[in-house]
Amino acid sequence: MKQAMINTDADIPLPPLAHRSSCRCALHGRRLFTGALLAGAAAPALAQIPECKRSTAASLVPADQLEQAAAQQYRQLLQQAVEQRALAPADNGQLRRLRVIAQRIVPFAPECNERARQWKWEVNLIGSKQVNAFCMPGGKIAFFYGILQKLQLDDDEVAMIMGHEVAHALLEHARERMAKSTGTNLLLRGGAALLGLGGLGDLAAQMGSQLLTLTFSRSDESEADALGLVLGARAGYNPRAGIRLWQKMGAVGGSAPPEWLSTHPSGETRIREMEERMPGVMPVYEEAAKPRQRFGPPKG
Numbered sequence: 642m643k644q645a646m647i648n649t650d651a652d653i654p655l656p657p658l659a660h661r662s663s664c665r666c667a668l669h670g671r672r673l674f675t676g677a678l679l680a681g682a683a684a685p686a687l688a689q690i691p692e693c694k695r696s697t698a699a700s701l702v703p704a705d706q707l708e709q710a711a712a713q714q715y716r717q718l719l720q721q722a723v724e725q726r727a728l729a730p731a732d733n734g735q736l737r738r739l740r741v742i743a744q745r746i747v748p749f750a751p752e753c754n755e756r757a758r759q760w761k762w763e764v765n766l767i768g769s770k771q772v773n774a775f776c777m778p779g780g781k782i783a784f785f786y787g788i789l790q791k792l793q794l795d796d797d798e799v800a801m802i803m804g805h806e807v808a809h810a811l812l813e814h815a816r817e818r819m820a821k822s823t824g825t826n827l828l829l830r831g832g833a834a835l836l837g838l839g840g841l842g843d844l845a846a847q848m849g850s851q852l853l854t855l856t857f858s859r860s861d862e863s864e865a866d867a868l869g870l871v872l873g874a875r876a877g878y879n880p881r882a883g884i885r886l887w888q889k890m891g892a893v894g895g896s897a898p899p900e901w902l903s904t905h906p907s908g909e910t911r912i913r914e915m916e917e918r919m920p921g922v923m924p925v926y927e928e929a930a931k932p933r934q935r936f937g938p939p940k941g
């Protein structure tokens with residue numbers, strides 16, 4: 642596989658688990674959705690799974706403004722990567738791999754959240770040793786090279802991480818967290834902006850900076866695990882990889898836990914929950930059209 646060279650040791654000052662992403666992207670467009678319709682015809686609707694229900698608290702924070710703020714943060718991250726020659730170009734083998742996997746997952750997104758139909762999905766790969774990945778509100782996905790390399794992820798494992806991160810975005814967990822922490826403040830400032838009193842730029846900046854420090858609740862994580870497994874399975878990736886992934890995460894923990902792990906505690910409970918979900922999700926995987934193209938991890 643051709644590997645375009647990038648700096649894989651960039652120092653991108655990201656707080657742990659930002660759940661947002663960056664980049665120029667090749668992934669948006671109707672192309673994605675056409676493929677999805679075909680792939681998903683026989684499977685049960687995602688909307689039928691309870692994890693697709695979103696909190697009403699989220700409505701306190703305007704989704705379009707949050708998505709705009711996320712897009713801004715994503716651009717900044719990509720810009721930082723460009724400055725350090727650490728943004729993977731379109732012909733980078735691992736980036737192509739991520740985009741192929743995303744193209745199989747993303748078409749199912751609107752079944753869970755109608756807004757996702759309008760999102761300008763982007764998938765980028767950042768040359769950094771961080772073990773991290775995220776999907777920001779609005780469908781901005783980023784993977785850090787470290788998560789692919791250190792964990793030597795196979796395609797099924799990558800799909801489970803991507804499914805999990807996309808699930809957070811579809812379930813609007815960031816919007817819900819923000820509504821619960823600073824809902825009133827945002828509402829007031831949002832109201833002022835609507836009345837033409839200014840402050841819209843401030844609002845976006847405030848939301849953007851919150852995206853950087855957001856941590857999700859244990860129940861958010863559990864919901865994202867559940868939906869992520871279904872998304873990955875519908876896309877034709879084996880959900881058992883979810884269990885393997887958490888075992889790998891646990892094994893690389895130790896004295897310097899990876900960024901992703903710091904906001905995604907592994908451990909027996911999580912793995913047991915995943916095991917319990919397998920009987921429900923394996924039939925979905927068995928029925929799904931499987932990917933014809935398979936990729937390997939970066940050379941360790």
Ligand SMILES: [Zn+2]
Nearest residue numbers: 809862865905
């Ligand atoms: Zn998560």
